[in-house]
Amino acid sequence: xxxxxxxxxGSCALALCLIVASTQAQAQLRVEVTGVGSNQLPIAVARFQxxxxxxxxxxxxxxxxxxxxxxxxxxxxGNTPVAxxxxxxxxxxKTKGADAVVVGSVSRLADGRFDVRFRLYDAVKQQxxxxxxxxxxxxxxxxxxxxxxxxxxEKLTGVRGVFATRIAxxxxxxxxxxxxxxxxxxxxxxxxxxxxREPIMSPSWAPDxxxxxxxxxxxxxxxxxxxxxxxxxxxxxxNFRGSNSAPAWSPDGKVLAxxxxxxxxxxxxxxxxxxxxxxxxxxxxxxxxxxxxxADGKAIYFTSxxxxxxxxxxxxxxxxxxxxxxxxxxxxVTPRLSPDGRTLVYVARxxxxxxxxxxxxxxxxxxxxxxTVLDESPSxxxxxxxxxxxxxxxxxxxLASASTDARVRTRLTGPNGDVREPTWGPFIK
Amino acid sequence: xxxxxxxxxxxxxxxxxxxxxxxxSTPLDESKTAPVADKSAPAAPMPPPAPxxxxxxRVETAPQPVDPLSDPNSTLxxxxxxxxxxxxxxxxxxxxxxxxxxxxxxxAKQRHIVIEGNADERGSREYNLALGQKRADAVKSxxxxxxxxxxxxxTISYGEERPRANGHDEASWAQNRRADIVYK
Numbered sequence: 001x002x003x004x005x006x007x008x009x010g011s012c013a014l015a016l017c018l019i020v021a022s023t024q025a026q027a028q029l030r031v032e033v034t035g036v037g038s039n040q041l042p043i044a045v046a047r048f049q050x051x052x053x054x055x056x057x058x059x060x061x062x063x064x065x066x067x068x069x070x071x072x073x074x075x076x077x078g079n080t081p082v083a084x085x086x087x088x089x090x091x092x093x094k095t096k097g098a099d100a101v102v103v104g105s106v107s108r109l110a111d112g113r114f115d116v117r118f119r120l121y122d123a124v125k126q127q128x129x130x131x132x133x134x135x136x137x138x139x140x141x142x143x144x145x146x147x148x149x150x151x152x153x154e155k156l157t158g159v160r161g162v163f164a165t166r167i168a169x170x171x172x173x174x175x176x177x178x179x180x181x182x183x184x185x186x187x188x189x190x191x192x193x194x195x196x197r198e199p200i201m202s203p204s205w206a207p208d209x210x211x212x213x214x215x216x217x218x219x220x221x222x223x224x225x226x227x228x229x230x231x232x233x234x235x236x237x238x239n240f241r242g243s244n245s246a247p248a249w250s251p252d253g254k255v256l257a258x259x260x261x262x263x264x265x266x267x268x269x270x271x272x273x274x275x276x277x278x279x280x281x282x283x284x285x286x287x288x289x290x291x292x293x294x295a296d297g298k299a300i301y302f303t304s305x306x307x308x309x310x311x312x313x314x315x316x317x318x319x320x321x322x323x324x325x326x327x328x329x330x331x332x333v334t335p336r337l338s339p340d341g342r343t344l345v346y347v348a349r350x351x352x353x354x355x356x357x358x359x360x361x362x363x364x365x366x367x368x369x370x371x372t373v374l375d376e377s378p379s380x381x382x383x384x385x386x387x388x389x390x391x392x393x394x395x396x397x398x399l400a401s402a403s404t405d406a407r408v409r410t411r412l413t414g415p416n417g418d419v420r421e422p423t424w425g426p427f428i429k
Numbered sequence: 430x431x432x433x434x435x436x437x438x439x440x441x442x443x444x445x446x447x448x449x450x451x452x453x454s455t456p457l458d459e460s461k462t463a464p465v466a467d468k469s470a471p472a473a474p475m476p477p478p479a480p481x482x483x484x485x486x487r488v489e490t491a492p493q494p495v496d497p498l499s500d501p502n503s504t505l506x507x508x509x510x511x512x513x514x515x516x517x518x519x520x521x522x523x524x525x526x527x528x529x530x531x532x533x534x535x536x537a538k539q540r541h542i543v544i545e546g547n548a549d550e551r552g553s554r555e556y557n558l559a560l561g562q563k564r565a566d567a568v569k570s571x572x573x574x575x576x577x578x579x580x581x582x583x584t585i586s587y588g589e590e591r592p593r594a595n596g597h598d599e600a601s602w603a604q605n606r607r608a609d610i611v612y613k
Contacts, residue, residue, distance in 0.1 A: 243559075245558055259559065265562075266558075266562060287556065303556055310556055331552065334553045349552065354551055374597070376553060377553070
């Protein structure tokens with residue numbers, strides 16, 4: 001990924017973009033911050049002291065992560081590296097406008113690994129609030145940079161960071177070329193998990209962060225697979241007569257909800273993650289699809305057109321106690337519940353625009369989170385602060401993110417192809 | 430001299446006529462004298478004419494029975510039913526098309542079709558998959574009302590995954606909100 005540090009935007013952005021495009025074989029997503037929050041915390045992340053050639057610029061990755069969250073504003077630190085062990089003049093940093101200061105070192109060890117150290121200071125209270133050392137293989141350097149950013153984020157906001165998590169999405173590269181890709185949360189380090197000549201849809205992370213369920217048309221009809229990323233092992237878990245789609249995991253990873261047409265109209269079923277114990281939950285005669293488990297695992301939200309047009313409903317795990325949840329407008333689809341269970345987001349059609357809306361389930365207040373008009377597939381970051389979704393810009397499918405307070409927006413664009421169907425992976429221990 | 434010449438000419442002409450006559454005539458059987466013809470008696474029957482080996486009789490092939498399915502002018506050549514946004518009811522303008530296929534399938538029970546439902550790109554992919562299925566099912570139910578049997582028709586949905594038109598405007602979307610009848 002390239003730096004989102006403000007100094008680099010402008011004329012260098014294009015040059016860097018070209019370098020990225022020409023040197024990286026992997027389809028890499030590019031992050032662009034399109035909106036910023038108002039109450040940003042000013043933070044200075046000084047250049048890390050580097051001994052020995054490190055393949056990743058740790059401090060740059062940290063800076064880009066913090067900026068992308070929308071919570072921080074970078075204070076200019078110049079080009080002079082400040083080692084983790086250096087005595088830091090916090091008053092000086094305070095004068096430069098920084099409320100928090102990060103310094104660090106990266107040094108190559110005799111065995112080829114790297115010792116990455118950082119310290120985080122509160123310039124207002126004039127004290128250190130964190131400091132840690134990671135011994136990293138070359139391959140782990142990027143991940144550990146994200147972990148440092150996560151610690152900084154959590155220490156300063158009280159909320160767990162999501163920079164070390166991963167995302168999955170589908171890229172269409174040609175009429176008969178589809179890929180399921182896995183990337184770091186910043187879009188970097190993209191890897192192809194599945195390549196197919198037929199469409200791939202609705203990837204959904206298992207809570208273990210290692211398996212994905214998705215819909216593949218590779219046998220000329222929609223079939224739900226469970227795919228283990230580490231081994232490439234795949235199993236067709238729902239392959240009944242008709243259409244099999246919309247997989248959703250229960251929070252404990254033991255149950256999968258799916259939408260099937262095996263008994264008639266599209267209806268919601270649950271099954272055990274090994275494919276056993278199929279149970280029908282809805283039988284409305286209308287479309288019932290897009291099941292999504294509440295964080296406590298006790299309710300399922302879903303889309304149904306039983307009332308005439310598509311709206312969001314909720315039911316108990318057994319299929320009973322069905323309640324309509326959305327009432328604004330005539331088209332509300334793809335329910336996704338925030339991890340704390342307080343906010344429901346979905347794609348709504350309002351005045352011809354398809355936008356992600358957030359509904360406060362306590363107050364009933366609805367807020368549009370995006371400024372795009374062909375939104376699809378919203379997916380919460382596991383800390384509930386950011387939302388990833390698919391949309392269209394200049395006729396191309398792109399991924400975008402928005403903060404749940406609607407203040408910060410970013411865009412992730414691939415070098416080619418239509419990017420779609422994003423799903424944000426879980427926290428990994 | 431002039432007279433002699435005339436005589437010579439006459440002789441040559443006579444000889445030529447005699448020669449020509451000899452060539453054209455059938456030799457007579459001189460042992461039989463032709464009976465004095467009784468002009469009232471019927472003539473002897475003529476021998477049948479030899480078969481004409483050079484005749485060319487014109488023949489035209491009979492038209493093969495045409496499969497109405499391959500007739501580009503038949504209503505059956507139309508195989509796509511188009512829908513309104515978020516709707517799955519078959520509009521009246523597509524009634525003739527649906528009727529033609531329904532009657533054909535009722536008359537040709539050996540034929541099988543797949544109805545492929547599709548949706549435009551807007552909104553949710555999963556909802557569009559279900560919507561495409563409902564469109565395909567709506568066409569199927571019309572066909573079975575017209576005499577096609579359940580076993581002849583399979584329905585499937587591609588949702589918004591296989592657009593016919595790739596634009597991002599109403600003209601393209603209208604093309605993509607459709608159910609296609611595909612004969613196997």
